[in-house]
Amino acid sequence: MMVNDATLVLGIETSCDETAAALVMGGYDVVSSAVSTQVDLHAQFGGVVPEIAGRAHLDLLNPMIARAIVEAGVTDDRIDAVACTVGPGLVGALLVGVSAAKALALTWDVPFIGVNHMEAHLYAAFLEDPTLEFPLVVMLVSGGHTMLIEMQGHGQYRLLGQTIDDAAGEAFDKVARFLGLGYPGGPAIDREAVDGDPEAIKFPRAMLHEGLDFSFSGLKTSVMNYVRKHPDVSAADVAASFQAAVVDVLVQKAQRAARQVGARGLVLGGGVAANSLLREEFLSACTQSGIRGFLPSRAMCTDNAAMIAAAGWHRLQSDGPTGLDAGAYPNLRLSFNP
Amino acid sequence: MLILGIETATQQVSVAIGGHEGVLAMFEVSRGRRHAETLVPAIEFVCRQADVQIAEFGAIAVDIGPGLFTGMRVGLAAGKAMAQALRVPMIGISSLDLLSFPLRHADRTIAAVIDARKGEVFYAFYRPVPGGVQRVTEPCVGSVDDLVADLIARGQNVVCVGDGALRYRDDIASGVNCDFAEQFVSYPSAAPLVQLAHARALREDWVNPWEIQPMYLRAPDAQINWSTREGSA
Ligand SMILES: [Zn+2]
Numbered sequence: 001m002m003v004n005d006a007t008l009v010l011g012i013e014t015s016c017d018e019t020a021a022a023l024v025m026g027g028y029d030v031v032s033s034a035v036s037t038q039v040d041l042h043a044q045f046g047g048v049v050p051e052i053a054g055r056a057h058l059d060l061l062n063p064m065i066a067r068a069i070v071e072a073g074v075t076d077d078r079i080d081a082v083a084c085t086v087g088p089g090l091v092g093a094l095l096v097g098v099s100a101a102k103a104l105a106l107t108w109d110v111p112f113i114g115v116n117h118m119e120a121h122l123y124a125a126f127l128e129d130p131t132l133e134f135p136l137v138v139m140l141v142s143g144g145h146t147m148l149i150e151m152q153g154h155g156q157y158r159l160l161g162q163t164i165d166d167a168a169g170e171a172f173d174k175v176a177r178f179l180g181l182g183y184p185g186g187p188a189i190d191r192e193a194v195d196g197d198p199e200a201i202k203f204p205r206a207m208l209h210e211g212l213d214f215s216f217s218g219l220k221t222s223v224m225n226y227v228r229k230h231p232d233v234s235a236a237d238v239a240a241s242f243q244a245a246v247v248d249v250l251v252q253k254a255q256r257a258a259r260q261v262g263a264r265g266l267v268l269g270g271g272v273a274a275n276s277l278l279r280e281e282f283l284s285a286c287t288q289s290g291i292r293g294f295l296p297s298r299a300m301c302t303d304n305a306a307m308i309a310a311a312g313w314h315r316l317q318s319d320g321p322t323g324l325d326a327g328a329y330p331n332l333r334l335s336f337n338p
Numbered sequence: 339m340l341i342l343g344i345e346t347a348t349q350q351v352s353v354a355i356g357g358h359e360g361v362l363a364m365f366e367v368s369r370g371r372r373h374a375e376t377l378v379p380a381i382e383f384v385c386r387q388a389d390v391q392i393a394e395f396g397a398i399a400v401d402i403g404p405g406l407f408t409g410m411r412v413g414l415a416a417g418k419a420m421a422q423a424l425r426v427p428m429i430g431i432s433s434l435d436l437l438s439f440p441l442r443h444a445d446r447t448i449a450a451v452i453d454a455r456k457g458e459v460f461y462a463f464y465r466p467v468p469g470g471v472q473r474v475t476e477p478c479v480g481s482v483d484d485l486v487a488d489l490i491a492r493g494q495n496v497v498c499v500g501d502g503a504l505r506y507r508d509d510i511a512s513g514v515n516c517d518f519a520e521q522f523v524s525y526p527s528a529a530p531l532v533q534l535a536h537a538r539a540l541r542e543d544w545v546n547p548w549e550i551q552p553m554y555l556r557a558p559d560a561q562i563n564w565s566t567r568e569g570s571a
Contacts, residue, residue, distance in 0.1 A: 051407060051558035058411050062422050062548050076423060092408045095374050099412045100419035102378040107392050107423040324382060327375040 011309025014097030015089025019060035020305035021068040027313035032071035054092035083312020086114035087332030094328035111321030113312040120311040142270035143169035161212025171216040196240030273301035339396035343528035346413030347405025350525035356532025363388035399535030402430035404460035427544035436526035438464040451502035459502035486513035
């Protein structure tokens with residue numbers, strides 16, 4: 001099939017705790033985007049409960065698809081392809097989206113496109129700034145990942161660095177839980193840190209001057225040790241100092257990566273990219289270094305289906321449709337160039 | 339009216355097309371690839387072989403469980419999406435009803451028993467009535483001992499059917515005197531599903547796709563699985 005500027009792709013996302021559907025035209029133009037978050041359902045457990053997520057996706061997906069189509073003001077027969085996250089993620093959650101997406105593709109007799117959720121995060125920035133040029137360095141920070149990726153072209157990636165232990169978002173969740181600030185940890189720390197002094201405690205910046213890999217497990221341990229030794233410390237100061245340490249490392253490594261590959265742009269993505277301090281520091285470092293920095297909106301950093309539809313459009317153009325015998329691949333990885 | 343039946347509540351994937359003449363086409367496989375990989379190609383296959391266009395379906399029937407949660411949701415998600423896209427109603431039928439219906443000519447009580455894993459079974463009792471079966475107890479989940487106690491309490495000869503009855507056959511038989519149905523009827527099938535759904539469709543006894551509810555019978559296991567969450571972004 002011809003994939004062009006008028007090709008309208010329905011995107012579906014159910015990999016974790018957001019149920020989302022969106023329509024994107026020509027790979028860049030978000031026509032509609034509907035997201036329903038399940039955070040409240042999981043908050044009491046301090047993390048995403050896979051079976052609760054699976055049940056909620058089944059209830060929420062049809063209304064999200066209907067909303068995306070109604071908000072776009074189109075009829076079903078205008079939809080040219082259906083793209084859906086096939087991994088990575090929770091298998092029981094992924095299967096709801098994959099089953100629905102393939103059934104829609106069969107019913108409408110249009111191509112199905114299986115999308116890698118990580119790749120979709122890389123495409124989120126293009127939805128808000130289609131003028132981004134390659135090579136591009138994307139820093140992907142979420143509950144599951146902390147990665148620096150060089151995008152050499154559409155679908156062409158090189159892994160520059162990644163965490164050797166905890167993901168940044170995981171460190172936020174664990175520290176927030178330890179401080180009794182609630183779930184999810186990112187926004188909780190963000191809120192608490194507002195009233196704290198980021199220089200109150202000098203937490204370690206692991207591997208700051210070595211390469212492009214990250215390590216956050218030592219930082220988490222030193223936060224816990226500090227609080228045990230100083231039980232009267234203000235939680236706001238701990239949150240602010242911890243957040244400053246994480247952001248410091250992320251921002252400096254991102255700058256180093258961009259310099260190293262001669263990037264024409266530096267992009268932030270993933271759920272942790274919604275963090276206020278990270279956004280602020282990321283942009284000011286870009287201004288100082290003269291590297292073009294791009295920050296997608298908070299809605300585009302967190303899980304959504306517009307990025308799935310966008311990545312799907314590019315995939316359809318380069319590789320064609322995915323077979324209807326596709327399944328869910330919970331441990332799917334991005335394929336990197338050698 | 340043509341009805342598409344989707345059945346994925348046990349380890350079997352079953353798809354059938356039914357109409358007023360009965361079952362027109364059917365695909366069934368109980369081993370091999372996983373539900374999500376098999377189901378949609380199976381629907382495509384039966385439609386092509388039966389020369390039926392998807393747009394011809396007037397209703398989508400689906401097994402609502404009880405059964406294996408992840409498998410059930412594959413069928414429900416696909417069925418709900420198709421029904422929404424076709425703007426047709428849905429008919430949800432319990433897996434236990436589907437197991438007992440083929441035994442409607444047995445002249446005694448039927449125990450439909452589905453393996454619920456973790457040493458438990460989903461079950462309900464039925465009695466044959468003219469033209470079908472009638473459920474006499476609410477579907478429930480319990481240990482094999484609970485099932486045996488309920489079988490003893492019935493105080494009559496019962497025939498047990500289902501993959502739960504098959505798996506725990508020895509445990510059940512050592513506790514109570516009862517019969518077991520043939521192995522080939524151990525999984526709920528989409529053939530009785532479209533037959534039962536057709537009767538309901540004639541009465542317009544159906545729901546909108548967003549109203550259909552799975553029958554889980556067991557609360558979610560709220561164990562946070564951080565290891566599987568690692569893979570998510
Ligand atoms: Zn994500």
